[in-house]
Amino acid sequence: MAAIDETAVRARIGAFRTAEGAGIPAGMVDSVATREGLVQVALMVAKADAARQEPMRRALEADLAAMPGVRNATVMFTAPRAAAPQPQAQAQEPGTLLGQVGSIVAVASGKGGVGKSTVAVNLAVALARQGKRVGLLDADIYGPSLPRMLGTKGKPEMAGNKLVPIEAWGLKAISIGHVVEEETAMVWRGPMVLNALTQLMTQVAWPELDVMVLDLPPGTGDVQLTLAQRLKLAGAVIVSTPQDISLLDARRGISMFRQVRVPILGVVENMSFFCCPNCGTRTEIFGHGGAEAEAQRLGVPFLGAVPLLAPIRETSDAGTPIAASAPESEAGRAFAAVATAVAAGLDGAGPARGPRIVIE
Numbered sequence: 001m002a003a004i005d006e007t008a009v010r011a012r013i014g015a016f017r018t019a020e021g022a023g024i025p026a027g028m029v030d031s032v033a034t035r036e037g038l039v040q041v042a043l044m045v046a047k048a049d050a051a052r053q054e055p056m057r058r059a060l061e062a063d064l065a066a067m068p069g070v071r072n073a074t075v076m077f078t079a080p081r082a083a084a085p086q087p088q089a090q091a092q093e094p095g096t097l098l099g100q101v102g103s104i105v106a107v108a109s110g111k112g113g114v115g116k117s118t119v120a121v122n123l124a125v126a127l128a129r130q131g132k133r134v135g136l137l138d139a140d141i142y143g144p145s146l147p148r149m150l151g152t153k154g155k156p157e158m159a160g161n162k163l164v165p166i167e168a169w170g171l172k173a174i175s176i177g178h179v180v181e182e183e184t185a186m187v188w189r190g191p192m193v194l195n196a197l198t199q200l201m202t203q204v205a206w207p208e209l210d211v212m213v214l215d216l217p218p219g220t221g222d223v224q225l226t227l228a229q230r231l232k233l234a235g236a237v238i239v240s241t242p243q244d245i246s247l248l249d250a251r252r253g254i255s256m257f258r259q260v261r262v263p264i265l266g267v268v269e270n271m272s273f274f275c276c277p278n279c280g281t282r283t284e285i286f287g288h289g290g291a292e293a294e295a296q297r298l299g300v301p302f303l304g305a306v307p308l309l310a311p312i313r314e315t316s317d318a319g320t321p322i323a324a325s326a327p328e329s330e331a332g333r334a335f336a337a338v339a340t341a342v343a344a345g346l347d348g349a350g351p352a353r354g355p356r357i358v359i360e
């Protein structure tokens with residue numbers, strides 16, 4: 001079978017014509033990667049143009065797949081390069097990343113929708129309010145919510161060839177949502193996700209930080225496992241709701257981190273109980289306490305319970321995290337308590353849990 005290489009793929013892209021006879025300008029090709037008959041091409045397309053270009057994407061994919069020696073071809077859209085570095089399909093050079101960060105803490109959940117990002121943002125803000133220099137990296141590539149939650153919609157500035165983290169609520173923050181269009185990241189496969197995240201660490205001018213909070217994508221799939229393996233994390237915070245099903249997922253998350261020897265800092269029970277804003281009655285909708293009991297059973301710390309409260313969602317949507325905008329509220333105090341517990345866990349972790357990230 002003919003060996004397929006980048007030059008051959010680029011030549012094929014150059015010769016490709018749509019049914020209407022349109023070609024693909026070379027400047028539109030962001031990256032081409034080939035490996036053992038697998039071809040991955042990223043084309044730079046503005047978000048507004050993506051739907052119109054979709055038939056072209058599919059036709060090109062089919063055309064590349066028909067090349068002799070190609071086992072599978074994937075063509076994906078990525079945002080135009082002007083504003084920020086784009087993920088490359090090539091692997092990063094091995095090296096040490098984020099050496100200037102004291103402790104990297106991953107916030108994870110076994111499944112989506114349990115409030116992982118809400119906890120990550122408010123935990124980061126609460127740690128900053130306690131005097132720590134805190135960074136927040138939104139690695140939730142499939143649903144980056146940090147720009148909305150911090151109220152930072154603009155693109156980050158560039159300093160030389162590096163991105164400058166956005167400053168908001170006492171944090172230095174970068175989200176994958178700051179640098180790529182949401183729909184673009186949605187179609188990325190594992191290696192692209194990992195390369196994009198690596199770039200967020202290497203191509204961002206992170207200052208000296210005490211803690212970096214990493215909002216991981218939900219779930220316990222390959223991306224999470226590889227990240228946990230590749231990054232030398234100081235610890236993981238698992239977010240769960242009290243429902244059984246979510247606890248089951250949390251258990252899966254805990255065992256994933258244990259498998260790759262990342263210390264579990266503890267479990268946060270989110271949407272733990274409902275406090276009526278009118279009468280103050282506390283209602284335990286999902287049977288509060290499940291996460292605490294489960295944490296005990298699994299031998300991991302319980303970091304605290306965060307109530308289900310409309311202002312938590314409202315402040316998230318408004319870009320004014322409650323840990324900053326209403327730190328004395330019930331929710332604000334709950335996040336502060338979680339931050340105190342996390343900081344205590346990190347202090348107890350000692351230098352052996354080391355801050356350095358090594359990409360293999």
Ligand SMILES: Nc1ncnc2c1ncn2[C@@H]1O[C@H](COP(=O)(O)OP(=O)(O)OP(=O)(O)O)[C@@H](O)[C@H]1O
Nearest residue numbers: 112113114115116117118143218307308309312313
């Ligand atoms: N304690 C809470 N009280 C009220 N609303 C909450 C609470 N926690 C989260 N929410 C709301 O629930 C929704 C989901 O939360 P969030 O986006 O943080 O979840 P997630 O686990 O990060 O989801 P995904 O992983 O799918 O992005 C959001 O609208 C958020 O504002």
